[in-house]
Amino acid sequence: MGNLNSASLHSIVVDEEEIYVLSSSESIAVLEGANIDGVPLSEIGIPQFWWKIISGSDNLALALHRGPETFGQWWFLVLCLIGDEYKRVELLQGECESCDWTGWIATPLSNEIYTGSPDRIAAFNRAKTLPVVGCPECGGRLNKHAVWAARS
Template identity: 30%
Template sequence: MNDMSEEVLVDGQPVIVPTFDTWETILESGTYDGVPVFSESTRNSVAKLVSFVRTHSDEFRLGLYSGKMLRRWLVLPMLRLGGRLQRVQIEYIKCDHCDWAGRIANPVESTLYMGAPEESEALQFAYNLPRCRCPICATQLARPAIWAETCLEN
């Protein structure tokens, strides 16, 4: 595919970071460079991630890495953290203490690191990252979060 996608190393693993125009093409075709990115049943989830990252593009990037044994690309949300990109899973949670509900970035979902040359070191690093608290009441959140939305969104 001839586009302006960038290749970066994340935890020693090459990750392609497509432009938003390229993501639109991927959403239409379901492939990148002729290799599947998602199935019809997961298209909506990928579209939601693209929309989320577009809205939060100053903080997040959305990449693809090779799932060689699966013969498809795997979608990877990443949070800009200092001078590096941190693998994260975007989750929607509610605070157990107040009425806040929103998305968080969870870095400790182990499947995020499968196939990375530095898998165990990267996951250990993620476990040691400082955690966010609820943006409203400052209570510890029920899920590990290194980023949380600061306002309610639809």
């Protein structure tokens, strides 16, 4: 365990909010119990599960944000690189409507992931316009609005 300094973390702006994108080594340190600026992270169980999925993809990243809406706590986010920009996503199970593929997908259509954005409604509406991906097996339509799907 250790202490990370937010000033040394890579920050970007997503949906008008400062987000800290963690490198692989920073992600591992945080998941092993490191705190940031002396503030412990409130929940690491779910992000540890996410890390198993994120670490296998070049397009996904573990990130953190903090502000008035997070009550001063660091909250985890999953980001997906779409083109040259990171977008907020939620990881969940998806299914192909054409074949029997089921697997992990990333969807930007979850209200909770926009906590901290100054205009959550606008951010959510922008997410609706992101390009969707098809089934990684057959290219068919997935049952949810997915901007990323895990390869089998």
